[in-house]
Amino acid sequence: MVLDNGRRRPTIEDVAAAAGVSRGTVSRVLNGGVNVSPTALAAVNKAIKQTGYVVNTHARSLVTQRSGSVAFLLTEPQEKFFEDPNFQVLLRGCTQALAEHDMPLLLSIADSEQDRERVVRFISGGHIDGALLFSVHAGNPVVDRLASLGIPAVACGLPIGHERELAYVAVNETEGARMATAHLAGLGRRRIGTVTGPLDTPGGRDRLAGFREGLEQAGLGLDQQLIAHGDYTRRSGQLAMERLLKQNPELDAVFVASDLMALGALDALDRAGRSVPGDVALVGFDDSPSAISARPALTTVRQPFKRICEEMVRLLLALLDGQEPAAVILPAELVVRETA
Amino acid sequence: MVLDNGRRRPTIEDVAAAAGVSRGTVSRVLNGGVNVSPTALAAVNKAIKQTGYVVNTHARSLVTQRSGSVAFLLTEPQEKFFEDPNFQVLLRGCTQALAEHDMPLLLSIADSEQDRERVVRFISGGHIDGALLFSVHAGNPVVDRLASLGIPAVACGLPIGHERELAYVAVNETEGARMATAHLAGLGRRRIGTVTGPLDTPGGRDRLAGFREGLEQAGLGLDQQLIAHGDYTRRSGQLAMERLLKQNPELDAVFVASDLMALGALDALDRAGRSVPGDVALVGFDDSPSAISARPALTTVRQPFKRICEEMVRLLLALLDGQEPAAVILPAELVVRETA
């Protein structure tokens, strides 16, 4: 507003002049108003309004050594993350949670070798104060670099290999998967398979662990033939499901470690002429937007994405405040719809 | 890298000392190396590597009065944009196009009244140099403000009401819609309806115009009963389609102004027991990711999103360079799949 065409942006000096105080006093008002008399406070606030003053963040950052913004960092080597609707939910949630603290979100994608270099340079260049990490695979070079540089960072999901150094927020993966499997067993299914995510991700590793637990609790034996691996893409879900069906023609249920892969599994079941949930019952994981729009609608394990984002931002701000990295584990919840 | 734990970040002063030159010379090397002797250039580059120097962007921005980053601004009042898969494609495309210029992308969402205030404040606060505008409805207050503030901005799609002041990149909406309609007519369909977008958006207004043209060229008369309006959500597409079917039981084709609405229309047709394309042929618009994954796969009008993003970034950089706002119109292309 104001910024009358052609005129330069008002500075703290202009506000000081208008309020009849020094720059220092204006600055104190801007930074919380401590040690400022009510009179001065009122005069400065009036002058700010009058001049249309907006703080110059670069000048501020230069002295405070803080940028006041954080990165939303995708470390996924492929385009997978963009294909996944969870991404939108996460991105939106973080943008909102950050906006409440008046902090902008910078979107960074490090999915190619050269992007990686750029991103690390960018982050170590002081552009941002900290990073929100997504889709973290064990051994990801960017994550390793950030961790060793000591850049404040919070991962979405347990960061395998950096459980100690990095803060993170995760749903209880194991318990969620166990519940899903127990639900299938409770439906009377006896030949239950699973499509896992990559085993170098917490979602791949721990949901498989939960699946095993569920099977065991139901008194069902474990059979390697009932496990197929995907990489979180829809296509991989389809291929894994096809493998499963081929290896176990009598399969009557499947737990798929992500909704997107579940969509692919649905494709495969459809082509194989198996009805869902009639012939094969299916439970996904995420409760992503696609779970509802799928036909039939997916029974799935809900990840509380909004809450996850809020907690991630809270943890990151705490880190910036000098606190130690913490972990937050949120409960999973089974959402029963049409597929099981 | 470097940034040895505990040690402060190297500054231009450290590089100068290591290279045995003045700060000014280091700065010149950093900014293109003009007026620098080969000897000095080599010494400085070596010193940069040696010290692990990375420019402090805040200090630079303070003097250049440029932030070096741009905003990806969603002005949509609802959550619609996030529901739409086009969004991901656009976001990714712009991030990449910007990364090539080493510019970070700031994601800003102005979908509530107070968000709007924040965003305008943020932008006029010098955080960013310019904005990429998405989902612009006529009369959107944020867009009006940016335009009147003279903030460099490029809209995705024609910004109704600001055609002169704002640069923009758009697909040829009218021609795309005309082609879609002509395709349906060419299939021998005679009772062709349309589901439009909101008429205060270029996609709503101009695709309807193209539909009319197509009908006229095919010698088919215009009937108000054949026009239903949606708001780009899937749900609205479904409702509009239901209305259309009720008003025109003999409908044999429909042009839907977005793929997402087309998905909703498919839902409606399915429930009404009409086969696609058997009973009703359908053409969408966008060629968004959902077009391919839909069953049956959507015949649609392709928007070259990658190209759109590249052109938007190019135009924005030109604006920042002092050039006048320009418009780029890209050709539309019909992609024939299964629905028509």
Next chain:
DNA sequence: CTGAAAGCGCTTACAG
């Protein structure tokens, strides 16, 4: 509670 002043790390005329 307040002002004067140093300093954050750069860039950019200005001399030479």
Next chain:
DNA sequence: CTGAAAGCGCTTACAG
């Protein structure tokens, strides 16, 4: 081609 110096707009001890 190069260095010395001013200045970008803030914040923050330091005196008072």
